[in-house]
Amino acid sequence: MQALYAQLLVGLINGSFYALLSLGLAVIFGMLNIINFAHGALYMMGAFCAYFLLNLAGIGYWWALIIAPIVVGIFGMILERTMLQWLAGLDHLYGLLLTFGIALIVQGVFQNYFGSSGLPYAIPDYPQIGDWRGLQGGINLGFMFLPIYRGWVVIFSLVVCLATWFLIEKTQLGAYLRAATENPTLVRAFGINVPRMITLTYGLGVGLAALAGVLSAPINQVRPLMGADLIIVVFAVVVIGGMGSIMGSIITGFALGVIEGLTKYFYPEASNTVVFVLMVLVLLVKPTGLTGRAA
């Protein structure tokens, strides 16, 4: 049973990253109509940003959680202003190729300087209150041992996902965003600066990827190709969930992480392929994904 719970936890953690990344992809796709293949590279940049902050400036994990998404988000907005905006109205293929190229360049640059092996990033050991040493250590839940950092990643990701959902589905800003996804021309004719909103949306999606990168750094180390490995699975998650829905991508992200974890326990041989098998099945039955609209 211990092993089952452990795999469930691993599944939830992977699911957290799937959810954060596919959520960003969904937001970007909705607004920019671009399949952002650079998402994995931007996730990696988030982790590296945390690494640089710590090792070059002595700025620790908690600040990195805020600073890295902003820094990488700004980098994303520069990409959007200088390159992606010119693809508006063109076929999806152009955006996909451009962002794929950006991903290769960014990963190549980081690989050139840092090689392919991982750089360590420690779990934060502050604030220290009584016996607590930041997010280090673990708690015995009785039925299993829970490393605190892993529990933190799951809960914090869930909170960020739900906050993003709330922002988009329940606020005035979100209403602008949803309306502009449907009919940007009309929203602009109401007096809203839609191009600026598109840039900020891309920044938001990229910021979510960078945030996932920071969260992942203490678990998976900081590697130039950390995003390239993950993004393939995330795209499968997005295909299964469907591009159009915010809540859909959150739920699908967590659910597929858990399914992967369960497969690791019951039939480990299939754990690396189960997501892709599901993708094929979903594509056969419902090509727009479980919750998606036609693109």
Next chain:
Amino acid sequence: MPDLKMAEATAKSAGAEVLSVSELQAWYGESHILHGVNFNVKAGEVVTLLGRNGAGKTTTLKSVMGIIGKRTGSIRFNGQDITRASSDRIARQGIAFCPEERGIFASLDVRENLLLPPVVRSGGLSLDQIFELFPNLKERLNSQGTKLSGGEQQMLAIARILRTGARFLMLDEPTEGLAPVIIQQIGHTIARLKSEGFTILLVEQNFRFASTVADRYYIVEHGKVIDGFANSELSANMDKLHTYLGV
């Protein structure tokens, strides 16, 4: 509010030009749609563009709104040149647009649709005033926007631009496809708005409806304004009108 009305009343008696369009040309991609459109709208007027399908009426509205990519000539609004401004800047000058397809957002509920256009200046209608004009909307606030009937969608499309404080409204075929009783309600609404000092530029195919609300008409044909007359000259122009519209 009283100050505003006074100001508009003065402007009206002075007959100040709110919108003046001259030698407007516009293109959809490669196709040249407008070939030199000239007309003006004075404060407090309801002006109607009449013409056959494809004559360029909608394109004229969209050009004023800045939605048509390529346009030349001159569009002046309250003395400001807006010919080359982006549509969000034009909206912020105080022009509100209600498109022919109504543009109700499916992913927004009625309340969100109603509150979507940002307030661009003070003096817009309050929600209570809007619900007084369109009582139906109040009961459907939580419905999905596109679940409304065609008439309710049209009311929503007009209602949401009344909140913004824009005093110049462009309505593109607001009666299209609607039942007579609803057309009548929209007619009353336009008359009411006019009496409150709104200036309205209307595009209509339904000439009988237009004649109940309009002060002046312009006839659009092949991307040009070819004629214009006041409502008082209507009977004298009936024969010409039949030829223009082919009815």
